Amino acid sequence: MDSARARILARIKRSTPKGDEAVRIAAVEQRLQHPQHNLVPERGQGDEAHRIGVFTRMMEAVGGTVEVLDDVNDVPVAVASYLRNTNRPICPGIVRRRSK
Amino acid sequence: MEQQASEFPANVKRAIADSQLQWAMTETGPRFIEKRAKARANLPEFDALRDQARDIKDHVLSHLDLYLERYEAKVVQSGGQVHWAETTQEARAAIISICKRLDAKLATKGKSMISEEIGLNHALEQAGITPVETDLGEYLIQIRGEAPSHIIAPAVHLSRDQIEADFRKAHTHLDPNRDLTEIPTLVEEARQVLRQKYLDADVGITGANFLIAETGTSIIVTNEGNGDLTQTLPRAHIVIASIEKIVPTLEDATTILRVLARSATGQDFANYTTFSTGPRRPEDPDGPNEYHVVILDNGRSNVLGTEFQDMLRCIRCGACLNHCPVYQAVGGHAYGWVYPGPIGSVVTPALIGIEKARHLPNASTFCGRCEEVCPMRIPLPRLLRHWREQEFEKHLTPGAVRWGLSVWAFFAKRPKLYQFGTRIAARLLNLMGGRKGKLASLPLAQGWTQYRDMPVPQGRTFQAMWKERKRG
Ligand code: SF4
Numbered sequence: 001m002d003s004a005r006a007r008i009l010a011r012i013k014r015s016t017p018k019g020d021e022a023v024r025i026a027a028v029e030q031r032l033q034h035p036q037h038n039l040v041p042e043r044g045q046g047d048e049a050h051r052i053g054v055f056t057r058m059m060e061a062v063g064g065t066v067e068v069l070d071d072v073n074d075v076p077v078a079v080a081s082y083l084r085n086t087n088r089p090i091c092p093g094i095v096r097r098r099s100k
Numbered sequence: 101m102e103q104q105a106s107e108f109p110a111n112v113k114r115a116i117a118d119s120q121l122q123w124a125m126t127e128t129g130p131r132f133i134e135k136r137a138k139a140r141a142n143l144p145e146f147d148a149l150r151d152q153a154r155d156i157k158d159h160v161l162s163h164l165d166l167y168l169e170r171y172e173a174k175v176v177q178s179g180g181q182v183h184w185a186e187t188t189q190e191a192r193a194a195i196i197s198i199c200k201r202l203d204a205k206l207a208t209k210g211k212s213m214i215s216e217e218i219g220l221n222h223a224l225e226q227a228g229i230t231p232v233e234t235d236l237g238e239y240l241i242q243i244r245g246e247a248p249s250h251i252i253a254p255a256v257h258l259s260r261d262q263i264e265a266d267f268r269k270a271h272t273h274l275d276p277n278r279d280l281t282e283i284p285t286l287v288e289e290a291r292q293v294l295r296q297k298y299l300d301a302d303v304g305i306t307g308a309n310f311l312i313a314e315t316g317t318s319i320i321v322t323n324e325g326n327g328d329l330t331q332t333l334p335r336a337h338i339v340i341a342s343i344e345k346i347v348p349t350l351e352d353a354t355t356i357l358r359v360l361a362r363s364a365t366g367q368d369f370a371n372y373t374t375f376s377t378g379p380r381r382p383e384d385p386d387g388p389n390e391y392h393v394v395i396l397d398n399g400r401s402n403v404l405g406t407e408f409q410d411m412l413r414c415i416r417c418g419a420c421l422n423h424c425p426v427y428q429a430v431g432g433h434a435y436g437w438v439y440p441g442p443i444g445s446v447v448t449p450a451l452i453g454i455e456k457a458r459h460l461p462n463a464s465t466f467c468g469r470c471e472e473v474c475p476m477r478i479p480l481p482r483l484l485r486h487w488r489e490q491e492f493e494k495h496l497t498p499g500a501v502r503w504g505l506s507v508w509a510f511f512a513k514r515p516k517l518y519q520f521g522t523r524i525a526a527r528l529l530n531l532m533g534g535r536k537g538k539l540a541s542l543p544l545a546q547g548w549t550q551y552r553d554m555p556v557p558q559g560r561t562f563q564a565m566w567k568e569r570k571r572g
Contacts, residue, residue, distance in 0.1 A: 005184035008343065008397045012165040015405030028166045031159070031348045032314050038152050038355040041145045 104436035108459035111434035132422035135366025157413040174316025178378030180391035188218040204302035210327035211235035212307025234326035249432030251418040304330040308341035336390035344412040359475035364417040413476040420470035442470035461487035526557040
């Protein structure tokens with residue numbers, strides 16, 4: 001297999017554009033040591049408010065809902081009221097176990 | 101896998117007469133097109149990303165030896181091993197020798213076109229190792245003993261009824277009276293059957309969408325999560341990938357990922373995009389004890405530096421198949437080998453020889469849709485034309501076609517005579533068409549008139565009108 005490695009690499013080298021080998025090596029080193037930033041779509045940039053807006057739009061596009069809360073402690077109440085308002089049981093697993 | 105690319109004309113006849121296949125193609129084809137168009141419309145930067153994706157791969161291809169060496173060093177550094185294979189035989193041997201050393205009896209497999217290319221399943225079976233495909237589409241064609249008919253949707257040619265019948269035949273241990281009329285029940289059954297295989301497997305074999313030189317990482321992109329279970333649960337993870345799967349950095353991989361799923365399925369991103377770097381480390385909660393990468397050449401290095409080099413930018417998204425009127429009419433099996441559609445018609449002659457695959461580059465109307473949608477901007481029609489030139493130069497083209505071409509060339513090289521000839525022919529056809537303006541049969545064009553009438557040329561020739569307008 002080692003000779004396969006040598007033969008494959010030799011064939012590739014033969015067909016790469018002729019020129020200064022040092023330039024080719026430098027180009028690879030440059031790219032790996034200092035990875036360039038490629039294009040990031042506009043919707044993935046911007047400040048937090050913009051990104052929350054994009055997230056909300058995309059979540060709603062797939063049938064989800066989004067509610068923004070000021071405090072992490074408000075999460076349980078928000079979840080409970082969401083479940084109540086959409087007629088969903090709070091936690092079927094717990095209800096079942098308790099009723100045993 | 102047995103090559104039947106030379107049987108293309110006969111395969112096409114069969115495919116056109118296959119009403120079930122025709123139904124499946126009309127059902128699914130337009131959906132892929134719509135979804136891609138929507139995904140593209142939702143991302144204003146899509147075309148700019150295509151340019152970057154093309155440039156990344158072009159850069160890689162002109163530095164491929166250096167990136168491969170760097171990738172190998174990084175894999176070794178993270179505790180993995182790299183095996184180089186010049187040919188399909190060497191790739192199979194490398195994988196089987198790892199399996200034998202581990203005394204493996206069962207190998208789960210993620211979807212991999214390279215595994216199809218090297219005929220891995222058959223070789224594993226011969227060596228006493230049972231391969232189990234875990235991608236649902238691949239699993240279906242495995243139990244049917246078929247080849248994939250699409251790069252990303254291997255079982256796109258099958259109907260729900262066929263799948264139900266196949267499951268009943270293959271899963272004889274389950275209740276024969278179970279209800280399999282709904283797609284979710286079929287999926288659930290496949291999940292049940294496969295779940296135990298993941299746990300029992302000794303080795304997990306996957307392909308790779310990308311190999312990252314910067315980190316020695318392989319990436320797989322799936323929609324079912326089967327690849328993750330295949331590569332994390334068994335004792336060893338074997339990746340099989342071809343040399344051109346290299347990208348320089350994580351950043352470059354993410355750029356190409358932005359165009360991959362959008363072009364393939366119209367998703368912004370596939371459901372699972374999984375990065376694997378080396379085997380399990382002591383602090384990892386799970387993962388394989390061994391991590392191997394088999395890097396396959398199989399003729400690709402011969403393509404570098406030639407007029408066909410651009411084909412090596414392909415990321416196997418399948419968009420060119422979805423948009424190809426020929427593929428949509430005949431399906432993937434007609435192409436007779438692993439890679440169907442426009443990219444298959446370019447890649448197959450490079451891998452198995454134009455002598456065996458000479459029909460494929462002719463299976464194109466040159467409508468150009470494949471090039472239009474290719475996320476990697478591969479000039480597919482130009483590459484197909486190069487193969488047609490080679491076919492002609494190697495005298496593989498049949499005598500009648502060569503004769504026809506030489507007659508046409510004689511006129512085409514003499515513009516005055518050509519214009520005169522087309523004027524006469526147009527008038528003659530017009531007369532023959534009579535009041536109906538159509539011809540039900542025409543000498544030398546029965547292939548056309550067998551299925552539809554030929555409308556006769558109307559009015560004057562394009563060149564005559566062009567001349568007149570220029571004057572006016
Ligand atoms: S040639 Fe282009 S469109 Fe076709 S599979 Fe490859 S990347 Fe996709």
